Amino acid sequence: MPLQPSSFAILGAGLMGRMLAVELARQGHQIDLYDAGSPAAEGSAATVAAAMLAPLAESAITEPGVVRMGHHALTRWPQLLASLAEPVFFQQAGTLIVWHRQDAADAQRLTRQLETNQHRVPELPRLQKLSSDALAQAEPTLAHRFSQGLYLPGEGQLDNRQLLAALGVEMETLSVRMHWHSPQSPDTFTPGTPGQPDWVLDCRGLGAKGQWSALRGVRGEVVRIHAPDVTLQRPTRLVHPRYPIYIAPKENHLFVIGATEIESDDLSPASVRSTLELLSAAYAVHPGFAEGRILELATQCRPTLPDNLPAIRKTRQGVLEINGLYRHGFMIAPALLDVTLEVLNTGQSALSQRFDLALTLEPSPSAAPSATARALA
Template sequence: MANSLNFSQSKYAIVGGGLMGRLLAVALARSGAQVELFDKGGADGEHAAARIAAAMLAPLAESAITEDSVVRMGLHSLPRWKELISELSDSVYFQQDGTLILWHRQDASEAERFAAHLEKNCRSNSDLSAPQKLNSDALRDLEPGVADRFTQGMYLPNEGQLDNRQLLNALASELKLLKVNCHWHTEVDPQELRQQSNYKAVIDCRGTGAKESWSSGDKPNTLRGVRGEVVRLYAPEVKLRRPTRLIHPRYPIYIAPKENDIYVVGATEIESDDLSEMSVRSAMELLSAVYTVHSGFAEARILEMATQCRPTLKNNLPEIRVKKEKGLVDLIMINGLYRHGFMIAPAVLDCALQLLAEGSSKTALELGLSMTQNDNQVEAICA
C-alpha cells in the first residue's frame, strides 16, 4: 500500500510510538516523507499496550465476540502482515498454521454454541474458512501434545500469530535505518505541534494516553482502558504448534506459542484503567487453566506476569478522527483498537495512508472502519 503512495516533500509528526505509531512512521518514511516520532517511553515500548499482547491474528475466532467490520479488517490484515514483515531488515516470528479450539467434556454445550456461531459467520462472510471439527484421531495428528487430555476439538484454518516484541524491536530498528527523528522519553501535546506550520499533519496514536483528546463536554468517557493480564512462560516440555484457545464458562484462556519454548497465556478483560500488578485470583485462574490443557506446564518457569490497558472506544470499534481548524495543521487521531490491535493494525494503517495521501479512504469504506471529521461521520471521506 505505502509503496504505491508518494509522500515526498511532506513532513509529519506522529505522537505515540506503539504499534500504530511505528507502523505509520516506517510506511511514511519509506514513501519519502520526513517523519518525527514522539513517545513518552523508550524504543523498547515499555508503555505500549502492544508489548503486553499475544499478537494472535484470528478473525474467525474473534468473530464470535466482535463486529463484522473488525473481522473484515482482520482478513485484510493477514496477507498484509506477511508483506510488512518481509520488508523489515530484522526477522520477526510469523506463523499461519491456524487456531486450535479445545474444551473439557463438561463444557461441550458451550463449545457447540461457539461452533454454531462461527459457522453462521462463515455463511455470511465467504472469505472466512469454515471451522473443522476434530475427533480424537484428527486431534492427535494435528496437535499430539494435547491428545491425552482431550478427545475432540475444532480447527480454524488460515489464522496466524506473530511475536509482538520482536516486531516492536524490528520496527524501532527500521526507524533508525530510515533516519526517522525519534524523540523517545518525550511527552508532547499534539495540539501544540499543530501550531507548527512546517508539518503537513499531526497524527495522534497515543492509545489511552489520548483520553482528554477523545472527550467532549457531553461525552467525557469516550475513550477508556480495558485491563488485560498475561503470563509469559518458559515451557520446554510443552510442544504446542499453534495458538490454542480453551472454552470455559468462567475463565476461557488463550495460549500462544512463540519461539524458543516461550508461551504467552492470557484471557482477562477487566473494565478498569488499573495498571497495578496482577491479582492472585487472575494468576491462579490462568495457571490452573493452562495446566488443564497440558501437564507439561506444571514444570514451566514463570518469566513474567504483566498487565496493560487496551485503548477502547464506547462501541469497542476502532476509529479515525480528523480535526480541521483554521490556522492549525490537521490533526489525525487513530484509536480504539481494543483487543484486536495486531489483528487489524495493517488495515487501519492502509486506511490512514490513503487518507493522508488522497483526503479519503476507499479501503475504510469497504472495511467499515469509522472515520469522522470534526465529530461528523463522513463515510470514510475526509476531504
C-alpha cells in the same frame, strides 16, 4: 494523487506509531516520532499482547468489519515483515479450540456462532470439526486429553516484541527522528504553519484520552512462561464459562497465556485470583506447564471506544487521530495502516468502507453531529 513530500509529527511509538513512521519514511517524508517512554515501548499495550491473528476466532466477540480487517492482515503481515531487515517470528498454522466434556454445551454454542459468522464473512477459510483422533493428529501433544475440537485454518500469530524492535531498527535506518521521554499532544502543534509539521498523527492509545474523552481502558493480564515440556504447535484456545484462555506458543518454548478482560484502567500488578485462574487453566490444557518457569506476569490496558471498534478521525486541518484498537491491535493494525495511508494520499479511503471503519474526515463543530460523529464522541 500521491502525497507530496511532507513533514509528520507522530505521537506515540507503539504499534501504529512505529508502522506509520516506517511506511511514511519509506515514501520520502520527514518523520518526527514522540513518545512518553523509551525505545522498549514499555508503556504500550503492544508490548504485552499475544499478537494473534485470528479473525474467525475473534468473530465471537466482534463485528464483521473487524473480522474483515483481520482477514486483510493475514495477507498483509507477510508483506510487511518481508520488508524489515530484522527477522520477526511469524506463523500461520491455524487456531485450535478445545474444551473439556463438562463445557460441551458452551462449545456447541460457540461452534454455531462461528459458523454463522463464516456466512457473514465468506472469504474466511471454513472451520473444521475434529474428532479425538483428528485432534491428536493435528496437535499430538493433546492426544487423549480432549475428545474433540475445532480447527480454524489460516489463522496466525507473530512475536510482538521482535516486531517492535525490528520496526525500531527500521526507523533508525530510515532516519526517523525519535524523541523518547517526550510526551506531546496535538495541541502542541499548529500543522501547516512555518516551522511546524504538515501533519500530526495521534497514535497514543489511552494517552490520547485528554483529546478523545470517550476512550476507556480494558485491562488484560498476561503471563509468559518458558515450558520445555510443552510442544503446542499453534495458538490454542480453551472454551470455559469463566476463563476462556488462549495459549500462544512463540519460539524456543515460550508461551504467552492470557484471558482476562476487566473494565478498568488500573495498571497495578495482576491479582492472585486472575493468576491462579490463568495458570490452572493452562495446566488443564497441558500438565507440562507445571514444570515451566514464569518469566513475566504483566498487566496492560487496551485503548477502547464505546462500541469496542477502532476509528480514525480528523479533528482539525492536518491532525488525524487513530485509536480504539481494543484487544485486536495486531490483527487490525495493517488495515488501519492502509486506510490511514489512503487518507493521506487521496483524502479519502475506499478500504474504510470495506472494513465498516468509523472514518471522520470533515469535522464541523457548528453542525449537528452525524451518527458517526456521535459514536466517536
